[in-house]
Amino acid sequence: MVLTDPQAGNLVAIALGSNLGDSRTILMAAIDQLSQDPKIKLQATSHWYQTAAVGPPQPDYLNGCVSVLTTYSPKVLLEKLLAIEVQFGRVRQERWGPRTLDLDVLLFGQSVIQTPTLTVPHPYLHERAFVLAPLAEICPGWIHPVLKQTIAELTKAVDYTGVHRLAN
Structure with missing residues (x-):
């Protein structure tokens, strides 16, 4: 698996989730928005998963993952993702x-990034079935740069209760 190409950029894994509004439409529109950016090339899209929410009582989530090639830096990509969230009505009121x-941003090539606004690999990636299930569909062989295990290997250590793959 080639994670960095000087011409095409870095391979990046992105998690998508929604539990307010028409989640499937919102998630598909967000992917469309990403794919229209000339510096982002969509590589793969997972199935959607209905998952029980983590955090305060709330509706179930629809979750999935995409992999993209991008020439953006991690910081600029994060800014782009946050702007897309706002376009779709994201309001940050309470954690989770x-x-x-x-x-x-789950993974950015084999980079390990720790800034006040971005941690890569995502700090909970290896603990969350709702992230690992769709991620393993599109990049099972990607090696976690800190844990040194493939995504497929990481999936064996989590509980999939409350995570249901939907037909696309």
Whole structure:
């Protein structure tokens, strides 16, 4: 798996989630928005998963993942993702609260990034079935740069209760 190409950029895994509004429409529109950016090339899209919410009581989520090639830096990509969230009505009121759209950078090539606004690999990636299930569909062989295990290997250590793959 080639994670960095000087011409095409870095391979990046992004998680998508929504539990407010018409989640499937919102998530598909967010992917469309990403794919229209000339510096982002969509590589793969997972199935959607209905998942029980983590955090305060709220509706179930619809979750999925995409992989993209991008020439953006991690910081600029994060800014682009946050702007897309806002376009779709994202309001940050409480940690792990309900949202119209959540876009998270999970992996950025083999980079390990720790800034006040971005941590890559995502700090909870290896603990969350709702992230690992769709991620394993599109990039099972990607090696977690800190844990040194493939995504497929990481899936074996999580509980999939409350995570249901939907037909696309």
